[in-house]
Amino acid sequence: MASTQGFSLSARSSNENVAAKIELKAPPYPLDALEPHMSRKTLEFHWGKHHRSYVDNLNKQIVGTELHGKTLEAIIVNTYNKGDLHPSFNNAAQVWNHDFFWESMKPGGGGVPNGELLELIKRDFGSFEEFEKEFKTAAATQFGSGWAWLVYKAQDNKLLVIKTPNAVNPLVLDYYPLLTVDVWEHAYYLDFQNRRPDYLSVFMENLVSWEAVSSRLQLAKAQAAQT
Amino acid sequence: MALRTLITRKSPISTHLGFRGLQTFSLPDLPYDYGALEPAISGEIMQLHHQKHHQAYITNYNKALEQLDSAISKGDASTVVKLQSAIKFNGGGHVNHSIFWKNLAPVLEGGGEPPKASLGSAIDNHFGSLEALIQKMNAEGAALQGSGWVWLAVDKELKHLVVETTANQDPLVTKGPSLVPVIGIDVWEHAYYLQVFLSFSSYLNVSFLAQV
Numbered sequence: 245m246a247s248t249q250g251f252s253l254s255a256r257s258s259n260e261n262v263a264a265k266i267e268l269k270a271p272p273y274p275l276d277a278l279e280p281h282m283s284r285k286t287l288e289f290h291w292g293k294h295h296r297s298y299v300d301n302l303n304k305q306i307v308g309t310e311l312h313g314k315t316l317e318a319i320i321v322n323t324y325n326k327g328d329l330h331p332s333f334n335n336a337a338q339v340w341n342h343d344f345f346w347e348s349m350k351p352g353g354g355g356v357p358n359g360e361l362l363e364l365i366k367r368d369f370g371s372f373e374e375f376e377k378e379f380k381t382a383a384a385t386q387f388g389s390g391w392a393w394l395v396y397k398a399q400d401n402k403l404l405v406i407k408t409p410n411a412v413n414p415l416v417l418d419y420y421p422l423l424t425v426d427v428w429e430h431a432y433y434l435d436f437q438n439r440r441p442d443y444l445s446v447f448m449e450n451l452v453s454w455e456a457v458s459s460r461l462q463l464a465k466a467q468a469a470q471t
Numbered sequence: 472m473a474l475r476t477l478i479t480r481k482s483p484i485s486t487h488l489g490f491r492g493l494q495t496f497s498l499p500d501l502p503y504d505y506g507a508l509e510p511a512i513s514g515e516i517m518q519l520h521h522q523k524h525h526q527a528y529i530t531n532y533n534k535a536l537e538q539l540d541s542a543i544s545k546g547d548a549s550t551v552v553k554l555q556s557a558i559k560f561n562g563g564g565h566v567n568h569s570i571f572w573k574n575l576a577p578v579l580e581g582g583g584e585p586p587k588a589s590l591g592s593a594i595d596n597h598f599g600s601l602e603a604l605i606q607k608m609n610a611e612g613a614a615l616q617g618s619g620w621v622w623l624a625v626d627k628e629l630k631h632l633v634v635e636t637t638a639n640q641d642p643l644v645t646k647g648p649s650l651v652p653v654i655g656i657d658v659w660e661h662a663y664y665l666q667v668f669l670s671f672s673s674y675l676n677v678s679f680l681a682q683v
Contacts, residue, residue: 387640388618388640389617410616411617429661430664437523
């Protein structure tokens with residue numbers, strides 16, 4: 245079974261001797277950098293309150309337990325417990341999911357990828373347009389809170405679109421995550437209210453960092469080749 | 472007297488008979504203006520919540536029912552089964568929100584008054600006090616992961632009040648066939664997010680009190 249443990253862009257998680265506390269990482273751009281597509285106010289609440297709460301609450305939950313001092317990814321897999329979730333799973337996974345989400349976007353993002361990533365998308369979805377449609381549909385039809393993902397499935401050497409509820413992420417499903425969009429209502433309610441499809445269109449057209457997705461794909465393939 | 476009661480009793484679920492007698496649903500009117508619950512819940516939230524979110528559940532529920540009707544007529548068992556989640560999501564959304572609107576009231580019409588009579592004493596008997604019940608419902612609401620509802624319910628079999636939660640739009644009955652909702656608090660983010668300056672625990676408090 246290909247292991248996705250340890251797969252992350254986060255520098256802190258590649259070192260086994262991590263600081264005992266999980267830290268709140270800042271997005272790789274100022275909070276107003278995604279305007280007008282995602283407002284500063286949204287980033288202030290989404291990162292400054294929601295993401296921060298997940299970090300603070302996780303640290304409170306794991307202090308003095310065997311999870312204290314483990315990497316974030318190890319905590320996630322451990323507390324997922326094959327679907328029988330431990331109480332700290334939600335916070336742990338949501339910390340990771342939000343790190344991954346901020347890094348999936350950039351100012352002046354969106355559009356179409358190039359190179360090997362584009363070739364694989366065309367190979368596995370038929371065309372970029374069909375991938376985009378499948379990704380947006382998954383994101384629009386995830387009922388309640390959750391996420392939509394582009395992932396790499398190492399066993400089949402294939403790209404897939406999946407959707408997950410609440411805090412569940414591809415790490416626990418044995419896929420390599422490449423791109424995500426947050427469809428918890430807090431992610432879009434200030435800017436789009438109930439109009440999730442409009443949020444998804446703006447995300448695809450203006451926010452996706454295809455550079456980040458390409459790097460993740462290269463890393464995933466390299467890691468898959470080692471296992 | 473009984474007949475007058477029957478005529479004037481407002482059903483929380485508005486229906487009409489469509490083609491081939493399939494009963495479909497329409498958005499029930501609120502018994503108060505959108506702004507009538509301010510400052511507890513803003514008019515902007517009430518309007519979006521009612522006209523966009525609740526309406527969407529009804530639209531999609533009706534669509535799912537039509538598809539179900541068609542699948543049943545054709546004996547298409549796998550489509551019937553496949554439609555169950557859409558029916559639970561959207562039908563549940565309609566059922567739950569219909570209860571929610573009916574249980575809220577503006578302050579001028581008694582919203583926020585502590586419960587009296589049998590409900591008041593049942594709460595005291597089972598939870599110790601109204602404050603204890605509020606605290607318990609707040610804790611359950613805050614602990615709910617993702618989207619869902621917090622309920623005060625009567626367990627008809629055990630014959631006492633219970634606090635329960637449901638995920639997404641699952642109606643209370645999915646937690647137990649003998650549960651009857653008394654108060655439901657919508658803890659989907661759409662229910663309170665536009666009042667971000669209002670903390671979540673304040674929303675739970677005001678939403679509970681508006682319904683008793």
